[in-house]
Amino acid sequence: MIMEKRIIHIDMDAFYAQIEQRDHPDYRGKPVIVGGRSQSRGVVATASYEARKFGVHSAMPTRTAYKLCPDGIYVRPRFDVYKSVSKEIMDVFLSYSELVEPLSLDEAYLDITHLVSRERTAKSVALNIQRDIFEKTHLTSSSGISYNKYLAKIASGMNKPKGTTVIHHGNVMEILKAMPIGKFPGVGRVTEEKMKSLKIFNGEDLHGWDEADLVREFGKRGSSLYRKARGIGTSELNVDRVRKSVGKETTFDHDVNDDEYILKVLEELSHKVSENLDRRQFAGRVVTVKLKTHDYKTHTKQMMTTNPIFKGDEIFHYAYNLYHEVKEPEEPIRLIGVTVSHLEERSYRNLTIYDFL
Numbered sequence: 621m622i623m624e625k626r627i628i629h630i631d632m633d634a635f636y637a638q639i640e641q642r643d644h645p646d647y648r649g650k651p652v653i654v655g656g657r658s659q660s661r662g663v664v665a666t667a668s669y670e671a672r673k674f675g676v677h678s679a680m681p682t683r684t685a686y687k688l689c690p691d692g693i694y695v696r697p698r699f700d701v702y703k704s705v706s707k708e709i710m711d712v713f714l715s716y717s718e719l720v721e722p723l724s725l726d727e728a729y730l731d732i733t734h735l736v737s738r739e740r741t742a743k744s745v746a747l748n749i750q751r752d753i754f755e756k757t758h759l760t761s762s763s764g765i766s767y768n769k770y771l772a773k774i775a776s777g778m779n780k781p782k783g784t785t786v787i788h789h790g791n792v793m794e795i796l797k798a799m800p801i802g803k804f805p806g807v808g809r810v811t812e813e814k815m816k817s818l819k820i821f822n823g824e825d826l827h828g829w830d831e832a833d834l835v836r837e838f839g840k841r842g843s844s845l846y847r848k849a850r851g852i853g854t855s856e857l858n859v860d861r862v863r864k865s866v867g868k869e870t871t872f873d874h875d876v877n878d879d880e881y882i883l884k885v886l887e888e889l890s891h892k893v894s895e896n897l898d899r900r901q902f903a904g905r906v907v908t909v910k911l912k913t914h915d916y917k918t919h920t921k922q923m924m925t926t927n928p929i930f931k932g933d934e935i936f937h938y939a940y941n942l943y944h945e946v947k948e949p950e951e952p953i954r955l956i957g958v959t960v961s962h963l964e965e966r967s968y969r970n971l972t973i974y975d976f977l
Contacts, residue, residue: 625855626742628730629764629772630749632709633781635726636702637668638759640695651676651692653685665697669781702726705757712752715866715896716745718963721769721857727776729769731857734901734965746784748899766792770853773805792851797824804848811838823849866904868892869957875914877952883940889958890939891932897960903928904960907938909946912955921946928964935960 632638636654641647651671655664664685667676674689685692706725713720719731730749736742746763753761764775766787774795775785787795800822802812818837820826826849834842847853868889876882886909897903907929908922921942929935939958947953 624733624767625731626733626736627766627769627772627855627857628732628742628746628749629769629776630709630713630728630730630746630753631762631764631776631780632726632753633760633762634666634668634672635759636666636697637671639698639702639705640693641668642758643701647693651689653682653689653692653694654697655682655685655694705759708756709753709759712749712756715752716749716900718900718902719857719859721859729772729857731855735899743784743786750782750784768851768853768855769857770805770848771851774799774803787851793827796849796851797822797827799823801826804845806841806844806848811841814838864963865908865959865961866893866896866900866902866963867908867910867957867959868896869910869955871912871955872953875952875954877950879947882947882953882956883943886939886943886956886958887932887936889956890936893935893958893960894930894932897930897963901966902963903930903966905929905962905964906960907935907942908959908961909939909942910955910957910959911943911946911953913948914952914954916954919946922961928966929960930966 637652640652640654649670651674652668653664653671653676654666655662662682664676664678664680664682666678667685671689671692674692676685676689676692682694702725710720710722710728713728713730716735717730717732721729723729732742732745735745742765746765750761750763753759760782762776762780762783764772764778764785764787766772766775767789771787771792775787776783778785801807801815801820804823807815814837815826820829826845829846831843831846834846836842838845870885870889905925905928906922907925908920910918910920912918923938923942925938935958
């Protein structure tokens with residue numbers, strides 16, 4: 621039996637505007653519009669939720685935004701900052717799953733099928749990811765969970781901000797049939813108008829059409845619309861990056877040459893690596909210890925394990941021996957790290973609808 625996928629779509633809440641509010645406390649609770657201060661040109665990149673109450677939204681001409689919200693705070697984008705924060709968020713994603721498909725700086729799909737069990741539901745994984753993003757960046761996000769990408773994306777937008785929404789086989793048709801036709805992904809303004817002229821106002825109306833009739837009216841897009849009305853979509857991610865190892869390292873405030881202290885730190889790092897591996901249900905076959913000496917020279921030593929490992933004590937067992945092989949007794953160090961590589965998945969299982977909840 622082929623295991624059904626569990627896909628999460630994470631979407632940051634008003635990403636650019638939220639960063640500006642985070643970095644400028646006097647902006648908090650006020651309408652913030654990111655996209656430049658010029659009224660004569662430019663478009664809105666992101667509007668805070670306070671600004672959206674005035675009708676301001678992304679892709680709107682800035683001059684229109686000024687008319688709707690003349691007292692808003694208009695700021696120019698700081699894309700270098702947004703990209704840096706986006707990388708922090710991506711690191712959180714990759715700490716849970718190798719299978720991540722970024723869509724933009726502020727949203728991505730994650731395949732978390734391998735993490736889900738009776739003891740750990742897809743929703744609990746999504747909540748943990750949102751928690752970790754907030755702890756790392758002080759920014760909120762919304763998540764959608766489903767068995768394909770299309771439904772996960774719909775779900776993430778249903779309860780913004782700070783929402784966590786599940787679409788499963790038990791509620792999918794109820795949700796889709798009630799959804800306005802303009803809310804379906806891929807239905808733009810022109811298509812929406814044509815559909816309304818054909819008396820297709822919501823998902824229930826769309827569901828009533830035959831595929832052949834939709835193809836006649838909308839060409840190849842008709843088949844896609846037919847599938848979307850029935851909750852059918854792909855669950856395969858276009859993965860840009862696959863992490864082949866998990867590691868943790870720390871830099872000391874000053875050069876250190878105390879074996880007892882360094883090994884205590886190495887043990888803590890080993891357990892952090894273990895937590896990361898356990899969260900993603902991976903184990904590895906190679907342990908590497910890295911250290912940087914007081915003169916900034918980097919030294920590494922690695923060892924193949926007898927069996928795939930993921931427990932902290934096992935990792936530290938290898939790291940302890942590697943440390944003594946690579947560390948020169950009289951040479952202080954300023955950095956220590958441990959990595960587990962040659963990763964493989966620990967287990968798979970068949971899932972049911974209840975693994976969403």
